[in-house]
Amino acid sequence: MTTNSGSFRDPFGCILTKDGEIYRSIFPPGVEDFKAARDAGVYDKLIGTNLLISHQEVAIENWAPEETVYCLKHPRLPFISYPWEWCFSMLKDAAILHLEIMEELVADGFWLRDASAFNIQYDGERLRLIDTLSVGQRIADSPWVAYGQFCGHFLAPLAAAAYRDIRTLSLWRNYIDGYPLDLASGMLPLGKRLRPGLLMHLALHSRAQIMADRKEDIGKGDRSAGKPKVSDRGLIGLINSLRKTVKGINWKRSSEIWEGYQEIRTYQDEDVAKKSEYVDNVVKRLEPEMVWDLGANTGEFSLIAASEGAFVVSIDGDPACTEFLYQHISRSESIKNVLPLTMDLANPSPALGWDSRERLSLRERGPADLVLALALIHHLVLSAYVPMPLIAQWFGGLGNHLLVEFVPPDDPMVKKLLANRGEEHLPYSLDVFQSDFGNVFNFIDQISLKNGRILFLCERKKK
Amino acid sequence: MKNSIIFKVLIIMMIISNAYPRLAYAYLDPATGSMVIQAVIAVVAAASVSIGIFWRRLKSFFGRIFGSKEGKEHDANDN
Numbered sequence: 001m002t003t004n005s006g007s008f009r010d011p012f013g014c015i016l017t018k019d020g021e022i023y024r025s026i027f028p029p030g031v032e033d034f035k036a037a038r039d040a041g042v043y044d045k046l047i048g049t050n051l052l053i054s055h056q057e058v059a060i061e062n063w064a065p066e067e068t069v070y071c072l073k074h075p076r077l078p079f080i081s082y083p084w085e086w087c088f089s090m091l092k093d094a095a096i097l098h099l100e101i102m103e104e105l106v107a108d109g110f111w112l113r114d115a116s117a118f119n120i121q122y123d124g125e126r127l128r129l130i131d132t133l134s135v136g137q138r139i140a141d142s143p144w145v146a147y148g149q150f151c152g153h154f155l156a157p158l159a160a161a162a163y164r165d166i167r168t169l170s171l172w173r174n175y176i177d178g179y180p181l182d183l184a185s186g187m188l189p190l191g192k193r194l195r196p197g198l199l200m201h202l203a204l205h206s207r208a209q210i211m212a213d214r215k216e217d218i219g220k221g222d223r224s225a226g227k228p229k230v231s232d233r234g235l236i237g238l239i240n241s242l243r244k245t246v247k248g249i250n251w252k253r254s255s256e257i258w259e260g261y262q263e264i265r266t267y268q269d270e271d272v273a274k275k276s277e278y279v280d281n282v283v284k285r286l287e288p289e290m291v292w293d294l295g296a297n298t299g300e301f302s303l304i305a306a307s308e309g310a311f312v313v314s315i316d317g318d319p320a321c322t323e324f325l326y327q328h329i330s331r332s333e334s335i336k337n338v339l340p341l342t343m344d345l346a347n348p349s350p351a352l353g354w355d356s357r358e359r360l361s362l363r364e365r366g367p368a369d370l371v372l373a374l375a376l377i378h379h380l381v382l383s384a385y386v387p388m389p390l391i392a393q394w395f396g397g398l399g400n401h402l403l404v405e406f407v408p409p410d411d412p413m414v415k416k417l418l419a420n421r422g423e424e425h426l427p428y429s430l431d432v433f434q435s436d437f438g439n440v441f442n443f444i445d446q447i448s449l450k451n452g453r454i455l456f457l458c459e460r461k462k463k
Numbered sequence: 464m465k466n467s468i469i470f471k472v473l474i475i476m477m478i479i480s481n482a483y484p485r486l487a488y489a490y491l492d493p494a495t496g497s498m499v500i501q502a503v504i505a506v507v508a509a510a511s512v513s514i515g516i517f518w519r520r521l522k523s524f525f526g527r528i529f530g531s532k533e534g535k536e537h538d539a540n541d542n
Contacts, residue, residue: 143505148497200504209496228502237508238501 001063005357006080006118012133018063022076024055024132025068033113033136034070042110042135051101053077053123053130072132078124078290078311078337082359083117083153084172085315085341085349087322088161088251089330090127091169094120095154097127099243102144106235111138115150117178118359124311124337143230144238148209151201152178155246159202160184162251163192166319169342176353181206197245253320271449275405276304278447278455279372282403283308288369292399294345295376299325302338305372311337313368317344345376346384363397371399374455378407381428382417388427388436396440402458406433411452430454 004015012030016023026034037043046052055072064071083091098115105111112134119131139145156179160168164187171179185193185202193203230238283291283305291310293302298321302314316322325340343349343362351361373395380386395402407414409428418425434443441458448454 143498143501145494147501148494151497200500205497205500207496208500212496212499228498230502230505231509233512234502234505234509237510237512238505240512241504241508 003065006353006359008354008358010131010133014065016064018061020076022074023058023064024072024074025065026070026072026133027065027067028069030133031069034133036137037110037135040108040110042105042108043132045108046101046104046129046135049104050126051097051104051129052132052135053121053128055132074130074132075123077121077130079313079339080121080360080365081313081339081341082172082349082352083157084170085343086117086169087319087326087340087342088158088166088169089323089326090122090340091117091154091161092158092246092249093127093330095150095158095246096243097129098150098154099239099246101129102239103236105135106138106232106239109138110135111144111235112136112146115146115153117153122339126336138232138235141229141231143228144235147238148181148205149178150242151181151205155198155201155242155249156181156184158246158249159192159198160187162249163188166251166253169319173350173352176359181209195248197241197248201242201245251323253323268451271451271453274447274449275374275455276301279304279374279403280308282445282457283310283370286370286401288401290368291370291372292366292368293372293374294398295373295379296325296340297321299328299338299340301372301374302340303335305370306335306338309337310370312339314338314340315343315345316340317342346380346386366398368399370401370403371395373402373404375405375407375413375453377404377433378411378414378417378428381426382414382421385426388432389439392437392440395437396460400460402441402456402460404437404456404458406430406454406456408452408454 001016001018004017007013007015010030011027012033013024013026016025043052043055047054053074055074058071058073060068060071083094086094094117097120098112102112113136114131114134116131116134119129119134120127121130122128144150152175157169157172160171160179168187175183181202185198185206188198188202192198279301287308288305288310291302291305291312293299293305293312293314296302296314296316297318299314299316302312302325306312314322314325319342322340322342325338329335329338329340348362351357351364352359377388377391380391381388395404408430409418414428437443437456437458441460443456444459445457446454
């Protein structure tokens with residue numbers, strides 16, 4: 001039995017893994033809210049409307065922590081992702097999901113005790129709230145306790161990404177409990193900062209935070225006197241206002257280059273068809289449950305792997321590409337088992353949080369059954385200056401099988417990367433590739449394309 | 464539109480009462496700031512919810528008088 005490292009902050013309970021199954025222990029402080037929500041039918045309602053992850057109460061086994069009062073079993077999620085990996089619309093959808101749940105709960109006298117982006121995950125069908133214990137009884141006349149968190153986790157990053165720069169989404173890696181509101185507000189152009197919703201919930205909100213934090217007020221006044229109050233109707237109004245503000249934040253892409261990707265691609269249709277067919281055959285042959293498509297671009301090959309039933313984590317460094325794929329999947333009725341994530345593969349997601357153990361690195365969330373690295377390694381060697389042996393070792397730690405594309409040195413794309421570099425680059429040739437990858441993998445199959453590129457199917461050597 | 468109404472009323476409230484710069488809650492942590500600003504926003508937001516409810520009832524009332532379909536639908540929803 002292992003305790004999930006991401007759930008230690010919650011005094012109400014924790015997540016446990018036992019024999020590959022996911023359980024939740026509920027501790028004494030969480031019992032009252034849990035029983036109230038269960039008996040009021042709140043969980044059934046949220047699960048029935050696909051807003052909350054399902055659970056079943058199970059007997060408490062001897063491996064559960066001593067203080068466990070109730071034990072729940074949850075379905076296992078295919079992959080845990082973090083907000084620093086999400087595209088813009090995924091974060092926005094997660095925000096709206098929180099507000100939808102709040103609206104449902106407030107009508108029944110409940111609310112969300114927190115509004116953390118980490119509590120939303122993609123389960124292979126849709127985004128869902130995964131923290132059952134976030135549901136609590138509303139404290140009468142109290143302001144929403146998670147309002148500040150909601151603004152820091154959703155409103156601030158969305159506004160900064162849409163109105164300053166989409167790349168600011170990577171600030172999540174530093175601010176793992178949400179963006180400081182003054183930071184986000186200060187990043188906005190004046191015209192956007194003065195928009196009613198953003199002015200209220202970001203700019204004035206951050207001013208109020210700063211004023212409440214003034215040192216000269218320490219020791220003054222009675223903390224219990226004059227506590228701010230929010231009526232039920234006020235809370236509904238607040239949720240409406242937040243929803244309108246979130247929905248109004250739209251990222252207008254300045255670059256349309258990725259939509260014309262198929263036109264600017266340097267190789268021919270015949271090769272594309274052959275490559276697609278080969279990827280399809282490999283997936284059919286290996287029947288992987290989990291595929292990681294690294295350097296996925298707009299997810300062309302991720303979708304092929306997904307169509308054969310694999311769950312595909314589709315990773316690309318360009319937030320416009322992941323956004324494109326996310327919207328494509330959101331619109332699709334048939335393909336749901338793809339999770340697009342933004343990540344610079346020369347600097348993949350590290351372990352973060354308390355003791356660097358709270359949020360897992362990419363590698364710790366593996367291994368995948370199959371890793372796709374199509375038209376990727378020449379970028380890593382020639383643009384990111386990562387030596388070939390290190391790339392081979394890295395892939396060796398990520399998955400059991402690897403389908404890797406070698407792009408030859410005389411390929412137009414490689415020539416372009418080397419245009420201003422002369423001879424000053426890391427060794428890059430087919431011999432170097434085969435030798436370095438051969439140290440980590442066995443080559444089990446290969447196919448050559450007309451344009452000189454070669455696809456190698458590799459299996460990791462037994463240690 | 465609702466947001467801009469809330470916002471305008473908020474600004475007017477601030478100007479009239481000059482309350483905002485002197486919010487008298489002497490707390491220490493940023494969470495308190497979130498509570499205070501939220502309470503202020505909620506007062507106005509509550510009013511806009513009330514106006515919304517009143518407006519729907521008004522429409523429903525006239526709908527009933529004039530026997531329009533809309534009024535009947537609202538009645539059904541209210542029940």
